[in-house]
Amino acid sequence: SCAGPVESKTEAAMSELVPESRQKPVVPMKPMGINANLLGYIGIDTIIEQMRKKTMKTGFDFNIMVVGQSGLGKSTLVNTLFKSQVSRKSSGWNREEKIPKTVEIKAIGHVIEEGGVKMKLTVIDTPGFGDQINNENCWEPIEKYINEQYEKFLKEEVNIARKKRIPDTRVHCCLYFISPTGHSLRPLDLEFMKHLSKVVNIIPVIAKADTMTLEEKTEFKQRVRKELEVNGIEFYPQKEFDEDLEDKTENDKIRQESMPFAVVGSDKEYQVNGKRVLGRKTPWGIIEVENLTHCEFALLRDFVIRTHLQDLKEVTHNIHYETYRAKRLNDNGGLPPMAVETEENHESNL
Amino acid sequence: QQPAQFTNPETPGYVGFANLPNQVHRKSVKKGFEFTLMVVGESGLGKSTLINSLFLTDLYPERIIPGAAEKIERTVQIEASTVEIEERGVKLRLTVVDTPGYGDAINCRDCFKTIISYIDEQFERYLHDESGLNRRHIIDNRVHCCFYFISPFGHGLKPLDVEFMKAIHNKVNIVPVIAKADTLCLKERERLKKRILDEIEEHGIKIYHLPDAESDEDEDFKEQTRLLKASIPFCVVGSNQLIEAKGKKVRGRLYPWGVVEVENPEHNDFLKLRTMLITHMQDLQEVTQDLHYENFRSERLKRGGRKIEEEEVNKDQILLEKEAEVR
Numbered sequence: 001s002c003a004g005p006v007e008s009k010t011e012a013a014m015s016e017l018v019p020e021s022r023q024k025p026v027v028p029m030k031p032m033g034i035n036a037n038l039l040g041y042i043g044i045d046t047i048i049e050q051m052r053k054k055t056m057k058t059g060f061d062f063n064i065m066v067v068g069q070s071g072l073g074k075s076t077l078v079n080t081l082f083k084s085q086v087s088r089k090s091s092g093w094n095r096e097e098k099i100p101k102t103v104e105i106k107a108i109g110h111v112i113e114e115g116g117v118k119m120k121l122t123v124i125d126t127p128g129f130g131d132q133i134n135n136e137n138c139w140e141p142i143e144k145y146i147n148e149q150y151e152k153f154l155k156e157e158v159n160i161a162r163k164k165r166i167p168d169t170r171v172h173c174c175l176y177f178i179s180p181t182g183h184s185l186r187p188l189d190l191e192f193m194k195h196l197s198k199v200v201n202i203i204p205v206i207a208k209a210d211t212m213t214l215e216e217k218t219e220f221k222q223r224v225r226k227e228l229e230v231n232g233i234e235f236y237p238q239k240e241f242d243e244d245l246e247d248k249t250e251n252d253k254i255r256q257e258s259m260p261f262a263v264v265g266s267d268k269e270y271q272v273n274g275k276r277v278l279g280r281k282t283p284w285g286i287i288e289v290e291n292l293t294h295c296e297f298a299l300l301r302d303f304v305i306r307t308h309l310q311d312l313k314e315v316t317h318n319i320h321y322e323t324y325r326a327k328r329l330n331d332n333g334g335l336p337p338m339a340v341e342t343e344e345n346h347e348s349n350l
Numbered sequence: 351q352q353p354a355q356f357t358n359p360e361t362p363g364y365v366g367f368a369n370l371p372n373q374v375h376r377k378s379v380k381k382g383f384e385f386t387l388m389v390v391g392e393s394g395l396g397k398s399t400l401i402n403s404l405f406l407t408d409l410y411p412e413r414i415i416p417g418a419a420e421k422i423e424r425t426v427q428i429e430a431s432t433v434e435i436e437e438r439g440v441k442l443r444l445t446v447v448d449t450p451g452y453g454d455a456i457n458c459r460d461c462f463k464t465i466i467s468y469i470d471e472q473f474e475r476y477l478h479d480e481s482g483l484n485r486r487h488i489i490d491n492r493v494h495c496c497f498y499f500i501s502p503f504g505h506g507l508k509p510l511d512v513e514f515m516k517a518i519h520n521k522v523n524i525v526p527v528i529a530k531a532d533t534l535c536l537k538e539r540e541r542l543k544k545r546i547l548d549e550i551e552e553h554g555i556k557i558y559h560l561p562d563a564e565s566d567e568d569e570d571f572k573e574q575t576r577l578l579k580a581s582i583p584f585c586v587v588g589s590n591q592l593i594e595a596k597g598k599k600v601r602g603r604l605y606p607w608g609v610v611e612v613e614n615p616e617h618n619d620f621l622k623l624r625t626m627l628i629t630h631m632q633d634l635q636e637v638t639q640d641l642h643y644e645n646f647r648s649e650r651l652k653r654g655g656r657k658i659e660e661e662e663v664n665k666d667q668i669l670l671e672k673e674a675e676v677r
Contacts (some may be wrong), residue, residue, distance in 0.1 A: 071504035099509065133510045134457040179503060180533075181394020185418035188456050208503055211533035213603055227417050282535045283616050285608025293606050 059118030061168045067142065068177025069130040070099055072207035077265035078123050080278060080289060081301055086110045087123050100128040103141045124171060130188050139192045146171050146200050150324040170321060172312045173304060174200045177207040178260060182216050185227050193233045199320055201236035201312055209262035209295050210280065210287050217262050224260055241315055261300040264289055382441030384490050385631055389446060391499025392453035396529030400588035401446055403612060404624055407433055409446055426451040426464040447493060458510055462517050469493050469521050473646040492643060495634045496522045502530050506545040515555045520669055521642055523558035523634050531585035531618045532603060532610045539585050546583055561633060578626050584619040587612055641676050645669055
């Protein structure tokens with residue numbers, strides 16, 4: 001909505017009185033062609049453009065974690081999402097690569113740029129999750145890592161001399177990969193999501209969805225949604241954080257119909273109907289990753305990157321981080337945890 | 351003396367026992383065949399669909415699939431279903447032993463116990479019957495073959511796969527199978543097969559080996575055997591749904607991007623698996639009898655009445671000796 005008088009009658013009346021030679025007030029150029037009444041226009045809406053320019057200059061951080069058994073296509077999917085090799089080489093499984101004996105946390109950062117906007121993307125992989133014979137508590141290293149990032153941020157926040165821009169290593173989004181069995185969730189899936197949905201935004205995805213026919217997919221998604229609901233697992237976008245009716249309507253549709261997204265990933269291109277498309281070639285046809293009749297990759301991509309990226313960060317900061325912070329302060333008897341002693345700190349205290 | 355002389359009944363010296371195989375054949379046909387197939391693998395790998403596809407039946411008509419919460423409490427079960435299949439006068443009494451719950455729990459350490467106990471029990475029962483007075487109607491419930499399902503979504507064998515196969519490879523014929531193969535494109539399949547074979551060798555897992563074709567078999571059969579051996583582990587797709595493809599009705603799966611045909615050798619190894627099973631049913635039974643059962647028997651008799659846990663026998667040594675004997 002633009003800042004300016006709404007009544008046109010007054011405008012007409014005013015213009016009659018004012019001679020045409022009156023100088024136009026000096027206002028910054030607006031990029032959009034709104035029917036602005038220059039007399040009543042303030043220019044508050046230009047802040048959007050200012051913010052946009054700022055973001056473009058500073059760039060922003062986005063940290064995405066992928067969790068799931070080995071072989072579910074996690075690396076390939078992340079590479080497909082960001083159209084770059086941001087996760088370890090997906091098709092490369094050389095002889096030396098074995099399933100680690102414990103869950104490892106591997107964070108790899110990349111800077112990718114699009115349309116002048118820089119994104120420092122960090123992909124956090126969790127090899128070893130769910131692959132052992134005994135997977136009890138295998139989510140603990142993951143929960144620990146997530147909390148460690150909150151702790152890091154908290155320590156920076158309570159510093160006396162704070163950095164201008166606190167590096168944000170907090171996990172904004174956790175993609176949980178569900179095996180496309182077509183039956184139901186596995187006990188481990190439930191356990192993981194129950195524990196972690198309280199500390200991080202979890203987006204469940206059905207991996208390697210090209211193994212299911214349309215009916216099987218619909219049935220499986222319904223079953224999974226039901227199971228998540230029955231077990232009280234709140235995945236992102238969480239119902240309680242819908243800000244207004246508009247949000248709620250949009251998110252309801254996503255929660256009740258689209259999610260969990262049944263995806264297929266690929267970093268190979270093929271020629272289909274004269275176009276180059278990302279896909280998988282089989283003897284019975286080519287599966288097109290970005291074709292909505294084939295799989296829901298495009299929905300996931302749009303959701304995570306094109307519409308809810310900022311919201312993922314905000315929920316992480318305003319909700320999950322604050323929950324952690326409050327707990328820490330309470331544990332500490334209402335006092336902030338010990339600030340980090342940095343060079344600046346030390347000098348300014350002297 | 352030339353063998354040809356014995357085919358003509360008028361030939362002096364013709365005894366007629368050349369007719370024996372026919373007699374055995376006829377008696378077998380009358381008696382019918384018994385075969386027990388065990389199926390092991392995590393939930394959702396396509397086991398039931400494959401079994402139904404192989405035997406063109408519906409072994410699980412009233413199946414209820416439990417949700418994850420229920421699976422948390424469940425332990426591994428053994429469920430045996432028997433079906434009588436008749437084809438051109440030949441009767442097959444097929445028992446399929448399912449192992450629901452395998453690989454589902456968060457902690458699968460105790461997954462194998464139930465399964466191994468079951469296999470041993472069947473051996474025990476047979477041993478008991480064999481040693482009994484009335485041996486006319488011994489029922490053979492021993493497990494002749496175990497289809498072990500490896501996930502097509504992984505990069506090879508999982509720790510659970512390795513441990514389980516090592517625990518049963520001296521008790522039953524293991525045939526590794528990769529179902530839901532339509533999730534893999536051809537290159538991925540080759541890579542996965544190779545990786546699995548490498549890992550099987552690396553861990554010293556003994557899977558069932560198809561015997562080489564005899565030298566007097568015809569070229570076609572020899573070629574078929576070579577092809578089968580080269581395709582292990584089989585990558586299969588199961589389905590009993592009829593789909594219209596290229597003007598005819600075929601068993602397959604309908605996707606937005608095409609139709610996967612179960613019986614098309616270019617799409618998957620289903621026909622190979624079926625051929626292997628049918629042409630080697632006899633051999634699978636023999637190896638079970640001559641190798642696995644005999645191993646069990648000699649070990650059991652050595653132990654006498656003592657329980658397994660009390661005895662620390664040099665198993666490997668005995669097994670090596672036994673195997674050398676059989677081969």
